[in-house]
Amino acid sequence: MPVKNRFAELHGEITEWRRDIHQHPEILFDTHRTSALVAEKLREFGCDEVVEGIGRTGVVGVIRGKSDKSGRVIGLRADMDALPMTEATGLDYASKTPGAMHACGHDGHTAMLLGTAKYLAETRNFDGTAVMIFQPAEEGGGGGKEMCDDGMMKRWGIHEVYGMHNWPGKPVGSFAIRSGPFFAATDMFNITFEGLGGHAAKPHETVDTTVMAAQAVTALQTIASRNADPVDRIVVSVTSFETSSKAFNVIPQRVEIKGTVRTMSPEMRDLAEKRISEICQGIAATFGGQAEIDYIRGYPVMENHPEQTDFAIEVAKSISGDCDEAPLVMGGEDFAFMLEERPGAYILLGNGDTAMVHHPKYNFNDEAIPTGCSWLAEVVEKRMPAA
Amino acid sequence: MPVKNRLAEMQEDIAQWRRHLHAHPELRFEEHETAGFVAEKLREFGCDEVVEGVGGTGVVGVIRGQGGGNRAIAFRADMDALPINEATGAPHASTRPGKMHACGHDGHTAMLLGAAKYLAETRNFDGSVVLLFQPAEEGGGGARAMVEAGVMDRWNVAEVYGLHNWPGMPVGHFAMRPGPQMAAPDKFEILVRGKGGHGAMPHLAVDTVLAASQIVQALQSIASRNVDPLENVVVSICGFRSESDTYNVLPDSVTLKGTVRTLKPEVQKLVRERMEALARLTAQAHGAEAELTYIADRVVLVNDPQGVENAAHAARRISDAVETEMTPVMGGEDFADMLNARPGAYIFIGNGASADLHNPKYEFNDEAIPFGTSWFAELAETRMPLG
Structure with a gap:
């Protein structure tokens, strides 16, 4: 089964959230507007718990499945922060903040996880608990580590964590991943x-x-x-x-x-x-x-755990038919900290033929939204299948 | 005969004017109070004409001698201060944070006022003395502004003279040279453009920091390898700034800026050509582009030989220590524009063992005052002797 229909329906709405976040980029831990927006939406969607202020400005939303015989808890993570750069895209929704820009697609990651949260809160078609993790300060600030240091994993009893990054140069609708050491x-x-x-x-x-x-x-x-x-x-x-x-x-x-x-x-x-x-x-x-x-x-080096990587590949293949082996990436990713705390995997999602991340003309490709949301949702539904 | 008695008597007054000016420094073209003070004093002394607002904030005073002739020679002093925080701790230190008379222009102005008072009292010359109190010597082109305002023609000026205090030379010493004495201070900017990108993926970017660093090094070869070792040249890169200031974004561009000092037009031309070629080709070697903006709007200060003889003759009437073959200096001085309009000379007078010019601890040495004022007085009386 490819992209979920519901995400095709929600595409327009999620795109609007994405572009709104894009226009108001916030750096490091100063994601006040973004965090508030995320918390508001999570409450709107009917999450069972919405907690702000984890890792200073991070937000956690908890969605309980229809049942909980398994006792499993799966975390999905998106990053919210932007970069101290000047946007040169010329888009009509370009950054309104001089010297700040969503040049790495974190606006897209946040919007996609919000879309996934909306869907999961509507359907709850799983047995266990899904934890939506929205972190600040991925770009050099170690926001993920701060959320871990605040005891996030223990507080919600998280067993595994999954995350995703948009990837320019790979076609929309495609995935790539590798097991073991992945990001530098x-x-x-x-x-x-x-x-x-x-x-x-x-x-x-x-x-x-x-x-x-x-x-x-x-x-x-x-x-x-x-x-x-x-x-x-x-x-x-x-x-x-x-x-x-x-x-x-x-x-x-x-x-x-x-x-x-x-x-x-x-x-x-x-x-x-x-x-x-x-x-x-x-x-x-x-x-x-x-x-x-x-x-x-x-x-630290970000290392994907083998079992969870295999599972991630399975989910990716079910949506897009295939999943490539990603090369090593010399970029850093603070999801590495979460993967040091719990098993899990981080996957790449095609962003199409755009400028590279961190380039003044980069833009997240909204066409990738249904694919990304589908993967996130499927990870929860397949890892904690409803009875 | 050394320092004139009358001028020795006036010493304390002149020193007080100097310290007053020192405590109230004004930057280029903002010398309203200084000009006001000068104009008031010139009127008090009984000058035949006092004109304000010449070349912006400049002041001109005219003193007609007893002889009644229509020859005129001009004397010039600069009035502006520098954007520096004074660190002398002197009782008359600047009362304006961020502004300081760090080049002794307060001393030059006070000395010319002293000479004016003396000449207005005695008038022992045949012709007119034109006193040019100019604004904006420090980078503002005040001399050119006064020349373009027509001061030379309006008052029939035949020769023009000026002086600068010189730290490191004993008080009472004079120095000058015929021909090029001070450099043309050119300015340049080099914009190095490449391809910005992620700090972890250098192979997808064109590293402008590296290219610009290579250009900095290449430019060292102009002085070391291209210019005849018997000629004088300085090429200094004073500003190097990457367009972004993050840990992980390779900047799209870097701006270099600096100054070139030469004493001869043909050397200046060679430097400019080599700079253009080195910047462009070094950048090209790295796959980048470099664009040179070269601003050569100032001229070499050239003393005319007869002017130097006249200046030396007047100086020898005051001091035995008169050097007429000093080594040229690579600093710039906008009196060069006045020497471009009329023959004359620019000389240095000793300021003793003070800190260097432009240093926050620099102090004009009031003991030099009698030598400066006497020199102007002697020049007037020897260049336009009564019949």
């Missing part, structure tokens, strides 16, 4: 280069941190190109570079660079941390300055 461990770094500022016309009286930091950026490329085992995986990206002054004629005292490291193994993770420190300190010393490195370990 994500670390962040802040490096401050300190030199000696001064007048731009007298470089010989300064220690030029811009040149120093530029050399460091170039040297950092060698971690991937020369230090890492070529059959393992690593990404080292410098994503921000800012001089402490912006005048045309002042050599800045300080430059700050930031970035991210992605690895699939502890060896590569440790290597990256070590080399970043050695390279930046060495280059700073070469030019007569100093470097201070702040390396922040972020999300």
